[in-house]
Amino acid sequence: MTKNTSQGADDLDAPWITQDDLPVKKYQIIDENGEYDPEDVPELTTEEFVDLYRWMLVEKRYAERMINLQRRGEMGTVGSSRGHEASIVGSGYALTDDDYLLAMGRETSAMLMKGVSLRDILLFWRGIDDAQKYLAQRNCMIGISVGGYLPVVTGIGWGMNITDTDAVVTAHFGDGATSTGAFHEAVNFAGVLDAPAIFYCQNNQWAISTPFEKQTNANSIAQRAVGYGLHGIRVDGNDVLATYHAMSEARELARQGNPVLFEGLTYRREGHSTSDDPTQYRDRDEVEPWLDRDPIERYESFLKSEGLWDEVDEEAMVAEVDEEFDAAIEAANAYGPRDVEELFVYLYDELPSELEDQLRELERSLEELDELEEYIERRPKG
Amino acid sequence: MPETIIDAINMALTEEMERDERVVVFGEDVAETGGVFRATEGLKDKFGGTRVVDTPLSEIAIAGGAVGLAVFGLRPVAEIQFSGFLPPAFDQLVTHASRMRWRTRGEWSAPLVVRTPYGAGIRALEHHSESLEGAYAHIPGLKVVIPSTPYDTKGLLKASIRDPDPVLFMEPKHVYRSVREDVPADDYEVPIGEAAVRREGEDVTVISWGAMMHKTLEAVEKIDVDAEVIDLRTISPMDRETIVESVKKTGRCVVVHEAPKSGGWASEIIATINDEVLMYLEAPIERVTGFDIPVPLLSMEDYYIPHPPRIAEAIERVAE
Numbered sequence: 001m002t003k004n005t006s007q008g009a010d011d012l013d014a015p016w017i018t019q020d021d022l023p024v025k026k027y028q029i030i031d032e033n034g035e036y037d038p039e040d041v042p043e044l045t046t047e048e049f050v051d052l053y054r055w056m057l058v059e060k061r062y063a064e065r066m067i068n069l070q071r072r073g074e075m076g077t078v079g080s081s082r083g084h085e086a087s088i089v090g091s092g093y094a095l096t097d098d099d100y101l102l103a104m105g106r107e108t109s110a111m112l113m114k115g116v117s118l119r120d121i122l123l124f125w126r127g128i129d130d131a132q133k134y135l136a137q138r139n140c141m142i143g144i145s146v147g148g149y150l151p152v153v154t155g156i157g158w159g160m161n162i163t164d165t166d167a168v169v170t171a172h173f174g175d176g177a178t179s180t181g182a183f184h185e186a187v188n189f190a191g192v193l194d195a196p197a198i199f200y201c202q203n204n205q206w207a208i209s210t211p212f213e214k215q216t217n218a219n220s221i222a223q224r225a226v227g228y229g230l231h232g233i234r235v236d237g238n239d240v241l242a243t244y245h246a247m248s249e250a251r252e253l254a255r256q257g258n259p260v261l262f263e264g265l266t267y268r269r270e271g272h273s274t275s276d277d278p279t280q281y282r283d284r285d286e287v288e289p290w291l292d293r294d295p296i297e298r299y300e301s302f303l304k305s306e307g308l309w310d311e312v313d314e315e316a317m318v319a320e321v322d323e324e325f326d327a328a329i330e331a332a333n334a335y336g337p338r339d340v341e342e343l344f345v346y347l348y349d350e351l352p353s354e355l356e357d358q359l360r361e362l363e364r365s366l367e368e369l370d371e372l373e374e375y376i377e378r379r380p381k382g
Numbered sequence: 383m384p385e386t387i388i389d390a391i392n393m394a395l396t397e398e399m400e401r402d403e404r405v406v407v408f409g410e411d412v413a414e415t416g417g418v419f420r421a422t423e424g425l426k427d428k429f430g431g432t433r434v435v436d437t438p439l440s441e442i443a444i445a446g447g448a449v450g451l452a453v454f455g456l457r458p459v460a461e462i463q464f465s466g467f468l469p470p471a472f473d474q475l476v477t478h479a480s481r482m483r484w485r486t487r488g489e490w491s492a493p494l495v496v497r498t499p500y501g502a503g504i505r506a507l508e509h510h511s512e513s514l515e516g517a518y519a520h521i522p523g524l525k526v527v528i529p530s531t532p533y534d535t536k537g538l539l540k541a542s543i544r545d546p547d548p549v550l551f552m553e554p555k556h557v558y559r560s561v562r563e564d565v566p567a568d569d570y571e572v573p574i575g576e577a578a579v580r581r582e583g584e585d586v587t588v589i590s591w592g593a594m595m596h597k598t599l600e601a602v603e604k605i606d607v608d609a610e611v612i613d614l615r616t617i618s619p620m621d622r623e624t625i626v627e628s629v630k631k632t633g634r635c636v637v638v639h640e641a642p643k644s645g646g647w648a649s650e651i652i653a654t655i656n657d658e659v660l661m662y663l664e665a666p667i668e669r670v671t672g673f674d675i676p677v678p679l680l681s682m683e684d685y686y687i688p689h690p691p692r693i694a695e696a697i698e699r700v701a702e
Contacts, residue, residue, distance in 0.1 A: 133487035141486070145477045151443045152478055155450015155458075162406065162432060162456060169450075181470070185443035192438055346484045347523045349491070349546035352575065352619035 004217060024220040026265060027246055028236040032293050034301030041306075042245040050311045052093060052240050053303060056085040056296045057314070059109040061321045062118070066125065069329070070274045078125050081106045083238075083269035086295035087202050090243025091172070091264065094251050100139045100169040102153050104146070106202070107172045114138045118328035123335060129342070130335075146207075147173065147180030150199065154186045157195030157259070168254040170198040176207025178224075179215050187261060191229045194257035198250045201261070202237060204268035209281040225261035237264030238295040241302070267293075340366070384562040387553065390532040391421040391497070393565060394539035395459065399429050401569075402457060405543060408435035409444060409461030409497075418463055419499060419558060445471035448494040449478045452548070458494045459543060465500035465552060466509030472518075479548040480523030495542045495549050500528075501593045501640055502672075502683050503556035511677040513592075513641040516650070518550050519618035525549045526617040527574055530557070530595035532565045534615060537572030545574060554593035561596065577621040579628070583610035586701045587628040589651055590638040591615060594688060598638050601693035607701040617647055625651060626658045633664035634700045638693055643671040668696045 009016035030036045044052075063082050069075040081088060084106060092110025095101060101114060108121055115138045124131035124142060135141055143149030153171040160167055177183055178201060190197045201221045205212045218224065225232020231253050235246045243264055250260040267290040271278045278287075303309045344359040345351055351359075365372055385393070399405045407425055409417070413436040416423030426434040437444050441462055448458040462468050475496070482492040502511035519526045527542055527549055529535040535553070542549035580599060585607050590598040591614040602609045610628050614620065629635050635655060637648035648669040655667060670688045678686050 129485075130487050132485050133489045136486040136489035141490075143478075145473075148473055148477050149446075151446020151474060152450040152453065154443060155447035155452075156454050157450070158447055159451045159454025159456050162451075163454070165454075182442050182446065182473070185438075185440040186446065189438055189440055189443035189447060342487070346488050347481075348525075348619075349483070354619055354622065 003219065019219050019223065022223050022226060024223045024232075024234050026234050026236050027242050028239050029242040029245065030239050030298055030302045032298070034298055034305065036302060036305075042241060042248070046308060046311060049303065049306070049308050052089060052244065053296075053299055053312055054317050055089040055093065055109050055113070056240060056299065057317050058112065058321050059085045059088055060296060061318060062108050062121075062325065065322075065325050067270075067274065075122075076125055076127050077273045077275050079106050079273040080270040081108065083267050083290065083295070084202060084204060085109075086240035086243055086299065087237035087264040087266045090237075090240040091170070091200055091247045091262075093244050094247035095170065096167070098139070098165070098167040099251075100153075100156050100167070101172065102141050102143055102149050102156075102169070103172045104174060104177070105142050105144070106174075110172070111135065111138070111140050114140055116140055118324060119331040119335070122328055122332040126332065128332075128335060128338075147177035147182045150177070150180075150182050150186035151189070153197055153199070154190040154193065154195055157190060157197035157254075158193050160196050161193065161257070166255065168196040168198055168251055170200050172200045172202060174207060175201060175203040175205065175212050175215055175221065176210065177201070178221050187224075187228050187230065187259070190259040195259050196254040196257065197259045198247070198254050199259070199261045200247075201263045202266060203263050204266050206268045206272070206278070206282070208272040208276060209278075211282075221263040222261060228261065230259050230261050232261040232263070234263045234265060237266035238293055238298065240295060240299050266295075385532045385565040386559045386562055387529070387532050387535045388419060388421050388558050390535035390565050391539060391553065392423060392425075393567070394536045394543070395422060395425060396428065397569060398459075398540055398543045399425065399433065402543075403433075404455065404457040405459060406433045406435065406451065406456055407459045407461070408437050408447075410437055410439055410463050412436060412461050417461060419555065421497075421553075422461065441467055441471040442474060445474035445496060446478065448496065449474060449482065449492050452479075452492040452494040453482060453490050457543060460494065460496050462496060462498040464510045465498040465514065466512045468496075468498055468514075471496070475518070475524055475548070475550065476521050480521050483547065484523060491546060492548045493546050495539070495545075495551050497539075497551045497553060499555035499558070500552040501554055501556050502677050502687050503593065505680040505683075507679055508676075511683060513639065513672065513677075515552055515617050515639075516641055516645060516647040518552075519647055519650075523547070525574060525619065526552065527615065528552045528554065528592040528617060529572075529615060530554060530592050530613050531561060532563050534572050534578070534613075536565050537570050538574065538615065540569070541571040541574050544571070549574070552592065556593040557596055572615070575616045575619050575621055577615055577624040578613045579610065579624065580613050581609065581611040583608040583632070585609060585632060586634040586636060586697055587612060587625070587632045588636045588638065588693075588697060589614060589625060591617065592640070594638050594640050597688060597690050598693055601690035601697065604690065605694045605698055607697055609697055609701075620650070620654070622654055622658065625654060629655050629659050630662050633662050635663075635667045636670060636693070636696050636700050637667065638670045638688055640672050640688060642674045643669060644674050646671055665700050665702075668700050670696045
């Protein structure tokens with residue numbers, strides 16, 4: 001792969017355009033060494049500065065405990081968010097309750113901020129269908145089909161416009177999703193509609209085993225915004241303040257009818273999911289430097305420089321998160337009872353007779369075939 | 383002059399937009415020109431550019447946009463210009479529209495209509511003549527409706543717009559303007575999920591829908607068999623009762639559709655008869671269908687379409 005740079009076009013006659021014509025800057029407030037210009041720091045209260053830290057701890061601790069649960073066989077396949085804490089928290093912190101958030105699954109704390117309970121996140125990863133009901137009550141949805149839900153996001157934004165609703169809709173998705181046709185159509189149409197939509201790409205540089213360079217020949221995701229006539233930005237997604245501040249501005253732009261393509265540049269430290277072994281396709285050498293760029297440590301050094309670190313009782317925060325997590329597991333374990341009827345009755349507003357017959361047939365077979373229930377009991381659950 | 387199917391579509395859309403301000407109509411070329419078949423003519427003038435919208439050439443975004451609008455509480459009626467262009471949008475219907483209610487356990491839903499002209503016979507190029515209703519009817523959660531008359535078109539389209547679930551409304555474009563009947567200006571619905579008996583008879587049950595309904599009726603008129611002709615009208619959910627009751631009476635059945643034979647909806651109808659009334663059958667059930675090939679381009683499409691002589695022969699054979 002050779003990048004489309006001005007080099008190839010320099011000696012030609014026609015006025016070719018290349019990526020070099022559009023250098024995309026990375027927006028950053030706190031740099032990798034924790035340095036920053038005080039002028040650039042957004043105006044937040046002490047409480048808010050500390051809150052951002054607490055949320056990142058929530059995200060980190062949640063990811064660690066989920067992986068532990070999965071390894072103990074108490075959870076289905078999960079995708080760790082380690083390394084994405086600033087990207088998830090910074091983007092989620094800018095949203096309000098009325099906003100919609102359609103996620104790809106690696107955005108737990110952003111959904112918790114919108115009022116989703118941790119229990120329901122656990123239910124989701126246990127494959128308990130009711131989880132999305134509770135997410136929807138908080139204007140959230142997890143779309144598993146990569147890129148496929150982006151046109152729905154455009155439609156929700158369109159609906160906000162038609163009904164004069166003062167809110168925005170955001171799609172969170174990964175770099176892989178940007179190669180789908182649905183991404184293109186969704187983003188392009190959002191531009192035509194002036195939809196209050198924010199397309200938030202967490203570019204963590206890996207789509208399972210495919211690196212960003214194989215996903216696209218473009219230097220950035222953000223530069224595509226110009227092609228669609230949207231506002232775009234590339235932000236250091238490991239810098240929680242830059243992410244939060246840019247997302248707040250994105251929200252304002254979107255509310256005014258300017259959809260935004262937002263690229264949060266971060267790194268997936270662990271596998272795509274617990275079913276994935278990243279050592280098969282990427283070198284430790286690549287991962288190491290990113291471990292040194294921990295978004296939480298970077299923000300910690302900022303809080304220290306600002307004299308705010310005394311406000312943080314990290315031990316108590318972790319203890320509190322653990323307590324909440326324990327309670328959520330307990331609630332998830334107690335969830336139920338469930339019945340096969342739920343699999344049928346929610347497909348249509350009214351159950352068609354054919355489907356009712358199929359439900360009765362399933363109930364009959366469970367009633368009469370003793371081995372069937374036993375067989376199902378023996379099947380793995382996670 | 384009595385109304386055409388195109389007139390009926392326009393009437394239904396106009397009346398529903400007047401009745402319910404949540405109804406929005408959009409698609410490629412639907413607003414300024416009124417659609418390539420003029421089904422949406424005049425709507426933009428009447429209801430304005432916010433509710434009648436020309437979209438980019440983006441089938442995925444049209445279908446996905448409809449899902450988002452529906453989730454947000456509107457009542458989108460999207461047009462896909464030809465059903466041959468529906469496959470890119472299929473993902474949105476399968477992955478989101480059909481299962482939004484199920485996914486969120488009733489919290490969200492997707493009450494949308496996707497209208498699309500389907501079928502051969504208009505002397506078109508590639509991708510303008512398909513009949514893939516069987517593929518769409520296979521999707522749990524998606525209703526598939528195909529009218530064959532102007533009266534039903536208006537009533538079924540109104541019912542589809544009011545339906546709380548997603549409906550794929552496939553319009554028999556071959557008979558868009560060739561079939562006429564008086565369509566009342568009243569507000570009426572033709573219920574989704576109910577077949578119609580177009581002709582009562584004792585000898586053979588003949589089941590069809592859409593444009594093939596008219597070929598079937600033409601065939602029946604020419605033969606000396608007392609056929610009972612059923613217009614399915616809704617492919618999914620299917621009216622099993624009407625089929626079963628008729629086959630109980632006649633003991634014989636022919637299914638006619640334009641779609642390819644293998645895995646076509648006739649297979650499902652025959653399986654239903656097998657489940658419910660096998661012992662009433664006096665002869666094997668026959669299918670008269672398109673072939674398992676792409677619909678030929680205009681110069682040879684008539685070799686593909688099940689024309690009345692093929693239908694008549696099958697009915698006579700089954701009646702013997």
